[in-house]
Amino acid sequence: MKKGADMKIAGKAACIFVLLTITKLTRITGNRMAAQVGHNAVMTCPTKTDATMVTWKISPKMGGPCNLGYRADQNKTDKTNCSDRVNCKFQPEQSYALEIRQVGMADEGNYSCEVVNQEGNFHQTYQLTVLVPPRLSLYCDNHRNAVCEAAAGRPAAEISWVPENNSMTRTDSHDNGTVTVLSRFTAHSTNRKTVTCIVYHATLNETKSIACSSPQSNLILYISIALGFLIIITFMAVIYYFKLHGCRLCHKTEPPDTSLTHSLQDDTTEVEPYTTYVQKENTIYNSVSDLTVGQNLP
Ligand SMILES: *[C@@H]1O[C@H](CO)[C@@H](O)[C@H](O)[C@H]1NC(C)=O
Ligand SMILES: *[C@@H]1O[C@H](CO)[C@@H](O)[C@H](O)[C@H]1NC(C)=O
Ligand SMILES: *[C@@H]1O[C@H](CO)[C@@H](O)[C@H](O)[C@H]1NC(C)=O
Numbered sequence: 001m002k003k004g005a006d007m008k009i010a011g012k013a014a015c016i017f018v019l020l021t022i023t024k025l026t027r028i029t030g031n032r033m034a035a036q037v038g039h040n041a042v043m044t045c046p047t048k049t050d051a052t053m054v055t056w057k058i059s060p061k062m063g064g065p066c067n068l069g070y071r072a073d074q075n076k077t078d079k080t081n082c083s084d085r086v087n088c089k090f091q092p093e094q095s096y097a098l099e100i101r102q103v104g105m106a107d108e109g110n111y112s113c114e115v116v117n118q119e120g121n122f123h124q125t126y127q128l129t130v131l132v133p134p135r136l137s138l139y140c141d142n143h144r145n146a147v148c149e150a151a152a153g154r155p156a157a158e159i160s161w162v163p164e165n166n167s168m169t170r171t172d173s174h175d176n177g178t179v180t181v182l183s184r185f186t187a188h189s190t191n192r193k194t195v196t197c198i199v200y201h202a203t204l205n206e207t208k209s210i211a212c213s214s215p216q217s218n219l220i221l222y223i224s225i226a227l228g229f230l231i232i233i234t235f236m237a238v239i240y241y242f243k244l245h246g247c248r249l250c251h252k253t254e255p256p257d258t259s260l261t262h263s264l265q266d267d268t269t270e271v272e273p274y275t276t277y278v279q280k281e282n283t284i285y286n287s288v289s290d291l292t293v294g295q296n297l298p
């Protein structure tokens with residue numbers, strides 16, 4: 001029991017040590033900083049009293065580096081090759097922050113600060129990434145599949161569906177570093193009419209719903225089917241009407257036709273005696289055979 005407790009304490013100590021080293025490492029490699037395009041970003045230096053000099057070194061991904069220096073003895077700020085949007089936001093004796101107004105894609109890069117006072121030099125670095133909120137759209141394609149699009153976002157947005165769906169997702173990267181994500185909901189896997197698209201992004205979470213087999217289009221379908229039936233029925237009615245009238249006309253105007261049927265009827269009456277005759281003969285024959293059979297028996 002005591003051994004286990006000791007080991008637990010040792011484990012905890014090791015954990016704390018690992019955590020400490022990790023935090024130290026992140027200090028060295030720099031903080032990740034994210035700013036939304038068009039917004040302002042503020043990065044702070046280590047807060048030190050009686051700083052004699054503060055320097056910001058900026059190395060953007062695109063374009064040349066820019067330096068910003070403050071000398072306390074002269075109470076003066078120098079800027080070299082920095083944009084007008086980049087400025088010191090110094091509150092002397094306290095914090096020496098850097099402010100970027102209306103962050104743009106070109107501001108992405110590494111920012112490092114150095115504060116010098118009697119105690120020594122202190123550093124702080126940032127890796128600035130610029131976030132671009134995607135433009136969202138949800139629509140039905142020609143095959144009545146819902147399509148959810150998060151256009152020109154940075155980083156790429158994530159799209160999910162309710163109900164869950166094995167959607168087809170396509171990702172297009174643009175030259176300016178933004179990404180368009182397009183997800184297609186395949187309707188075959190569900191009976192539900194309304195589907196919901198959820199877009200996850202560092203700058204926004206948004207939910208949109210759509211019904212692609214809309215009742216309006218169904219109504220149009222039903223109406224067209226009903227119309228089709230009506231047309232067929234009227235067509236058949238017209239044909240029947242003409243057939244009926246045509247026969248009545250022929251009965252009235254063409255008496256020879258009736259005479260022809262009469263003659264045909266006469267023919268049958270003429271034939272009839274013959275058939276009766278054959279039948280009669282047959283009966284005679286049958287009776288004869290019966291007679292012979294009767295004679296042959298005993
Ligand atoms: C920023 O710093 C990281 C790591 O410290 C490095 O990999 C990267 O190349 C740097 N980027 C620029 C633009 O200096
Ligand atoms: C430094 O200069 C600014 C104006 O540029 C002034 O407002 C401020 O009071 C000065 N600070 C000191 C400590 O002289
Ligand atoms: C500032 O920019 C100019 C050209 O735009 C370049 O020649 C110069 O070397 C740059 N200075 C620094 C300190 O990067």
Ligand SMILES: *[C@@H]1O[C@H](CO)[C@@H](O)[C@H](O)[C@H]1NC(C)=O
Pocket residue numbers: 200201202203204205
């Ligand atoms: C978006 O949602 C995720 C998880 O639900 C959450 O962690 C994050 O803070 C949200 N972001 C915004 C900008 O609302």
